[in-house]
Amino acid sequence: MIKTTNKNIKKILLKKELTKEDIIILLSSDIEGRNILYRKSAEIKDKYVGRTSYYRGLIEFSNICSKNCYYCGIRRDNKFPVRYELDDETILSAVKFAFENKFASIVLQSGERNNNLFTKRIENLLKKINKLTNSQLGITLSSGEQSEEIFRSWRDAGAHRYLLRIETSNKDLYYKIHSNDDKHNFEKRLKALENLQKIGYQTGTGIMIGLPFQDYEHLSDDLLFFKNFDIDMVGMGPYIEHAETPLFRFNKMLMPAKERFNLTLKMIAILRIMMKDINIAAATALQAIDPIGREKAIKIGANIIMPNITPSENRKNYRLYENKPCIDESAEDCTNCLEARINIAGDNIGYGKRGDSKHYFNRIAL
Ligand code: 5AD
Ligand code: SF4
Ligand code: FES
Numbered sequence: 117m118i119k120t121t122n123k124n125i126k127k128i129l130l131k132k133e134l135t136k137e138d139i140i141i142l143l144s145s146d147i148e149g150r151n152i153l154y155r156k157s158a159e160i161k162d163k164y165v166g167r168t169s170y171y172r173g174l175i176e177f178s179n180i181c182s183k184n185c186y187y188c189g190i191r192r193d194n195k196f197p198v199r200y201e202l203d204d205e206t207i208l209s210a211v212k213f214a215f216e217n218k219f220a221s222i223v224l225q226s227g228e229r230n231n232n233l234f235t236k237r238i239e240n241l242l243k244k245i246n247k248l249t250n251s252q253l254g255i256t257l258s259s260g261e262q263s264e265e266i267f268r269s270w271r272d273a274g275a276h277r278y279l280l281r282i283e284t285s286n287k288d289l290y291y292k293i294h295s296n297d298d299k300h301n302f303e304k305r306l307k308a309l310e311n312l313q314k315i316g317y318q319t320g321t322g323i324m325i326g327l328p329f330q331d332y333e334h335l336s337d338d339l340l341f342f343k344n345f346d347i348d349m350v351g352m353g354p355y356i357e358h359a360e361t362p363l364f365r366f367n368k369m370l371m372p373a374k375e376r377f378n379l380t381l382k383m384i385a386i387l388r389i390m391m392k393d394i395n396i397a398a399a400t401a402l403q404a405i406d407p408i409g410r411e412k413a414i415k416i417g418a419n420i421i422m423p424n425i426t427p428s429e430n431r432k433n434y435r436l437y438e439n440k441p442c443i444d445e446s447a448e449d450c451t452n453c454l455e456a457r458i459n460i461a462g463d464n465i466g467y468g469k470r471g472d473s474k475h476y477f478n479r480i481a482l
Contacts, residue, residue, distance in 0.1 A: 125149045129156045134390055139336035142386050143379065150382060157385035157417040164392040165419050169463040170471025171454075172256060172397075173214030173222045173447075174422040176434040177202045181227025183260070183300065185283075186293050187324070189358040189435045190227055196360055197433040201226075202426075204241060210425045211245050213447050214253070218467040221254030223279070223422055228260025235266045242273035254470035256320070261308040267315050276472070277318040279351060280309050284323055285341035286334045293327060293363060309345070318476040320349030320395075325383055326376030327355045328366035335383060343390050348473035349420070350387060353399030354380045356437035377405040381412060388417030393474040395420050404439040411461040420471070421458065423450045 120141050128138045129152070142153055161167070178201040179190045190197050202210075207224075214222050222245075224238075238259065245255065256277035257270055267278070284290050287302045294300035313319045323338045342350055354376035357367050370376070384396055398418040402409030410421060425447040426434065432443050442450050458465055 120144045120146070120149060122149050122152060125152050129153070129389070134386070136333070136336045136340060139339055139386055140332045143332045143335060143382055145382070150378070150385075153382065153385050154416040157388040158415060160388055160392055161417045161419065165395075165474060167463050168466045168469075168471070169398075169414055169419050169421050169458050170221065170395075170466045170469065171214075171219040172254075172420060172422045173210065173217075173219045173425040174225060174400075175202075175207060175210045175222060176225050176424070176426040176430065177207050178226040178229075179430075179434045180229060181260075182230065183228050184295065185300070186295075186363040187327070187355065187358065187361055187437075189361060189437060190433075191361065194360055197435065200430050200433055202430065204244060206427060207241060208244060208248060210427065210447065211248060211253070213425055215249050217451060219423075219425075220252075220466070220468055220470045221256065222425075223256040223258060225258040225279075226260075230260075230262065230266075235262065235269070239269050239273045242270060242275055246274040254472060256318075261305055264311045264315070267308075267311055267317070271315050271317060275317070277320060277349065278312045279320040279322070279349070280305070280312065281322040281324075281351065282306070282309065282338075282341070284327065284330065284334060285338045289327070289329055289334055292329050313345075316480075318348045318473045320351060320397075321345070321347055322351040322353075322397075322399075324355040325352060325380045326371055328363065328369040335379070339383065339387055339390060342387065346475075346479055347391075347394065348476040348479070349395040349397070350391075351397035351399050351420075352380065352383060352387075353401030354405055356401055356404050356439065358435075358437050373405045377402065377409060381416060384413050384417045391475065393478055395471070395473040395475070397422060400424070400441065401437060403441045404437060408457065411457045414458060414461040414463055419463075421454060423447070423454050425450070 180199050184191045255275045257275045258279040290302045396418045397420040398410035398413035424442050428446050
């Protein structure tokens with residue numbers, strides 16, 4: 117085993133490419149070592165994407181989901197959340213809020229459904245949003261795995277970006293947190309991600325950090341997976357247990373929440389060093405552990421923040437994990453609150469700018 121010394125860390129940070137072993141050493145760094153890592157990642161953020169964070173107004177438009185991921189609070193078999201689907205008018209009024217407040221981008225997120233009624237509805241909704249905003253908003257969709265044809269129809273209707281977290285790039289671990297069946301198939305998920313990239317979306321993925329059975333090797337492989345895939349955007353956050361889910365029974369195996377949090381920050385910092393021009397989100401789950409968690413992520417490398425603009429009355433039913441922040445706040449509350457916080461973290465907000473992934477344009481120009 118290679119010893120993790122600060123000298124070692126400094127040496128690794130001078131390298132052009134990081135190996136799996138290098139990443140494992142960085143992930144195991146102590147407080148002093150991780151501060152060296154954070155200084156480097158902040159420097160790279162400054163240089164390549166600048167000290168601007170971009171808003172994505174997050175609209176969780178439906179918590180109805182046909183899947184049963186073992187970790188998720190809104191999984192199909194969970195009887196507790198009241199299921200909802202926002203109507204077009206409500207969604208459009210949230211879109212208007214984002215547009216008028218110069219957010220410049222929105223994320224439409226929901227559980228996964230594959231029926232025609234749902235997929236057509238999204239297509240129509242996208243057209244309405246573009247009409248309302250003169251096609252000026254950056255639109256990210258996050259509604260799970262769909263056929264290539266559906267992905268294309270949504271792209272044609274005006275979606276620019278798509279988020280589909282791989283959750284873990286390790287197949288064995290994937291099947292520890294999902295059942296192994298047609299609805300939860302690792303190869304299919306990978307294929308869906310490849311299709312998104314092929315169709316021309318700015319493609320985003322991500323993982324959860326601190327899952328039961330997960331180790332540094334898995335996490336190191338995840339970062340290399342993002343790099344090899346040439347991904348444009350990444351959102352990764354700590355795994356947070358939810359009592360009404362099957363994965364909860366492995367709770368005793370988890371590292372303390374604070375450690376999951378610190379590990380997430382290290383992952384973000386290393387990723388920024390490995391992929392200098394991508395967009396990295398400061399995941400909301402960070403704030404479930406540390407009240408200024410998202411700001412800490414912004415400081416060391418993240419550049420995207422997703423203020424929740426879902427109508428307040430629905431937020432409590434979109435609880436993927438426990439302690440989800442901003443459940444009782446309104447869109448205005450979160451917006452005002454966030455700006456001050458981000459300024460403290462050293463960033464301005466890119467009001468009126470879409471903040472597309474620079475990596476995407478560099479990638480397609482090649
Ligand atoms: N803890 C943290 N993140 C979670 N997600 C779902 N459940 C949890 C949880 N318990 C994440 C998944 C999913 C995204 C929408 O939310 O990564 O892709
Ligand atoms: Fe559905 Fe996504 Fe939750 Fe899985 S993680 S159950 S696909 S909402
Ligand atoms: Fe929601 Fe601060 S970001 S209340």
